[in-house]
Amino acid sequence: EPLFRSQVSRVGLQVRGAVITAIYQKALSVNAVELQKFSTGQIVNFMSTDTDRIVNFCQSFHQFWSLPFQVSIALYLLYQQVHLAFLAGLGLALILVP
Numbered sequence: 001e002p003l004f005r006s007q008v009s010r011v012g013l014q015v016r017g018a019v020i021t022a023i024y025q026k027a028l029s030v031n032a033v034e035l036q037k038f039s040t041g042q043i044v045n046f047m048s049t050d051t052d053r054i055v056n057f058c059q060s061f062h063q064f065w066s067l068p069f070q071v072s073i074a075l076y077l078l079y080q081q082v083h084l085a086f087l088a089g090l091g092l093a094l095i096l097v098p
Contacts, residue, residue, distance in 0.1 A: 008062070012055040019051045 027035070027043050038046075078086040 008059060012058060015058060016051045016055055019054055020047050023047045023050065 023043075023046060075086060075090065078089065
């Protein structure tokens with residue numbers, strides 16, 4: 001778990017740096033007329049908000065594909081221990097999910 005968190009943080013930092021660099025380079029290459037449409041604060045806000053959303057998406061995407069896999073393995077292991085009694089726990093979990 002700590003190694004995974006470390007790797008996810010590392011990749012997130014690299015993605016954040018790449019997105020900020022891309023936005024900054026785009027801001028430098030835009031002509032003056034287009035640049036007047038946005039204030040410096042808005043551009044900085046774009047960099048901050050967009051990078052946070054992209055980094056959070058990367059972490060959420062990993063959870064999206066891995067969570068069903070983890071639940072399936074947990075249910076299988078539970079079945080190995082208590083056989084059909086695991087269905088009661090599964091039913092309760094399904095009832096409590098909104």
